Amino acid sequence: MPLAKKFNIALIQMACSADPNENLKNAVAKIERAAEKKAQVICLPELFRSEYFCQTEDTSFFDFAESIPGPATEALAGVARKRRVVIVAPLFERRAPGIYHNSAAVIDADGRMVGLYRKMHIPDDPAYYEKFYFTPGDLGFPVFATRYGRIGTLICWDQWYPEGARLSTLQGAAILFYPTAIGWHPREKKQHGQAQREAWQTVQRGHAIANGIYVAAVNRIGHERPAGGGDGIEFWGSSFIADPQGVILVEASPDREEILLAEVDLDHLEDVRRNWPFLRDRRIDAYGGIAQRFLDEQAPGKK
Secondary structure, rough: OOOOOOEHHHHHEEEEOHHHHHHHHHHHHHHHHHHHHHOOEEEEOOOOOOHHHHHHOHHHHHHOOOOOOOHHHHHHHHHHHHHEEEEEEEEEEEOOOOEEEEEEEEEEOOEEEEEEEEEOOEEEEEEEEEHHOOOOOOOOOEEOOOOEEEEOOOOOOHHOOHHHHHHHHHHOOOOOEEEEEOOOOOOOHHHHHHHHHHHHHOOOOHHHHHHHHHHEEEEEEEEEEEOOOOOOOEEOOOOOOEEEOOOOEEEEOOOOEEEEEEEEEEHHHHHHHHOOOOOOOOOHHHHHHHOOOOOOOOOOOOO
C-alpha cells in the first residue's frame, strides 16, 4: 500500500520520576491524549522509564534495564494497537548479562515491533557517565518502514554528529527523531546556559537543512539530583520539531509537560529538495577521508 503524502507526529515532553511503573503509566496516558489529537507517530524522551541515573556510577542502576521485547514494549504495543499509532519507545535495554544498551524500540500501528536502534555515540562527561552503563550500538543507523512513513531515530548525544543524520536520510527517512535527556549543570546555567541550548537546537536544525528532512527532538523536564547529593541536572525541555528548511514548527517550554504536534508533508520535503538539491550535488567520490579518525599530516609514516 502506498504511503500517505502527509502524517501527523507528536512528541511527549515529560518529567520522569524514580518509579518506572509510574513513568510508563504517565507515558501511556500522554500517548492516548496525543492519539486523540490525531497524532499517528509518537516519540517519548530518552530513558523515559527512570530518572537520569547516569549522573553517578552505580551498578545497582543496571536493575532498571529490561529486555526488548519485554514488559514495556508489550504495554506500549497494546496502546499502539488500540490507537493505531506508531510509538518510538526509548528504553534501557538488557541484552545479556553485562551487556546493556541505550535503545529505542519502534512499534508499528498494529503493535508489531518493526525494529530497534541502539545509541551509537556514548558520552562521558560530568554527570553524564554513560560509558559506564551503555555498550555502543552495533545496528548502525537503520530506518524503519512504518504504517505512516519511513522514520529514523537516533538518541541524544547522536544529535551532535552529522554522519548519522546523513545516513538515515540516504535510506529514505522522512523524519529523524532524537529522544533526548539533556540539561544544564545549575552552576553553569547563568554563564553558559543560553549558548548551550541554542547550540543544541542549531545543530539539529542544521541536520534538517543539510538533508532536507524533518527533525524532531524530544527532551524531559525537571531538576533531578542524585541520591548521594550534588547539584544534579536541570533538564531544559524545549522539545521542538523543524521542517526541511530548519523552520521551527512547534517548540515546547523549558519546564512544563507538553505534547507537541506537527505534520510531516512529503510534498513539502520534495519541494525543498528540488530547490536546495544538496543530495544531488554531493561529491561522493571525494569523501573517502570521512572514515578516518583525523587526517593528520604529521602521523608516523607520512612524509
